[in-house]
Amino acid sequence: MFIAMNRFRIALGKEQEFARIWKDRETNLPQVPGFLAFHLLRGPSDEQCTLFASHTVWASREHFEDWTRSEAFRRAHGGAGQSAGLYLGPPQFEGFEVIQEITGTTP
Amino acid sequence: MFIAMNRFRIALGKEQEFARIWKDRETNLPQVPGFLAFHLLRGPSDEQCTLFASHTVWASREHFEDWTRSEAFRRAHGGAGQSAGLYLGPPQFEGFEVIQEITGTTP
Numbered sequence: 001m002f003i004a005m006n007r008f009r010i011a012l013g014k015e016q017e018f019a020r021i022w023k024d025r026e027t028n029l030p031q032v033p034g035f036l037a038f039h040l041l042r043g044p045s046d047e048q049c050t051l052f053a054s055h056t057v058w059a060s061r062e063h064f065e066d067w068t069r070s071e072a073f074r075r076a077h078g079g080a081g082q083s084a085g086l087y088l089g090p091p092q093f094e095g096f097e098v099i100q101e102i103t104g105t106t107p
Numbered sequence: 108m109f110i111a112m113n114r115f116r117i118a119l120g121k122e123q124e125f126a127r128i129w130k131d132r133e134t135n136l137p138q139v140p141g142f143l144a145f146h147l148l149r150g151p152s153d154e155q156c157t158l159f160a161s162h163t164v165w166a167s168r169e170h171f172e173d174w175t176r177s178e179a180f181r182r183a184h185g186g187a188g189q190s191a192g193l194y195l196g197p198p199q200f201e202g203f204e205v206i207q208e209i210t211g212t213t214p
Contacts, residue, residue, distance in 0.1 A: 001146075003146075003148060003162070019206055019207070022207055023207060027209065029209055029211070030209060030210070030211050030212045031212065032211075035211045036210075036211045037208070037209065037210050037211060038207075038208070038209040038210075039108075039110075039205045039207065039208050039209075040205070040206050040207035040208075041110060041203035041204065041205060041206070042203060042204045042206050043201050043202065043203045044201060044202065051201070053203060055110070055203075094150050094151060094158070095150065095151065096148035096149060096150045096160060096162075097148065097149045098146045098147070098148060099126055099147050099148070099149050100126070100129055100130060100145075100146065100147035101144070101145070101146050101147075102134065102136055102137060102144065102145040102146075103137070103143075103144045103145075104136070104137050104139075104142045104143045104144060105137045105138065
């Protein structure tokens, strides 16, 4: 399993606008081979910005990399950068391999 | 849903030792109310260190906070800091609220 995260530093007061952009986007992710789940995460705020992260779980790093080479990926990222004043700097990508897993027994 | 992450900067060459500490630990997490899943993640390396992250999914922030106030939490963290030379600095905690979810349709 592989988790692809992009960290976004969003200007204070722009959090709702940022969340709306994600909510309104069209995505074919559920049909992409190896895609397991996507979550948009809201993290802590400091004096400058609020941290958000896109968090996508893939069956493997290879599935993720295949997707990044696809036409669907290029389309999905074609509109990036058009919302001036929202972002404090470019997103920061981090890819993680799952090396240990423990699952819950509670409902 | 709430994701609690701790980021660890691990000295180069110490990755296996760090992973073993996590693998060998005893945990009662599966019995904790609201616990959904734990993953240990291996991230990118740079010239100094390899990034790891503990990644725990909870039903809510409240469940996570209840756990941090429990005796089980204190016991689980009693041994922290005893592995000199492994860590480049203290872990960095980040808590994330899930604000959007898309799940896959592929097996």
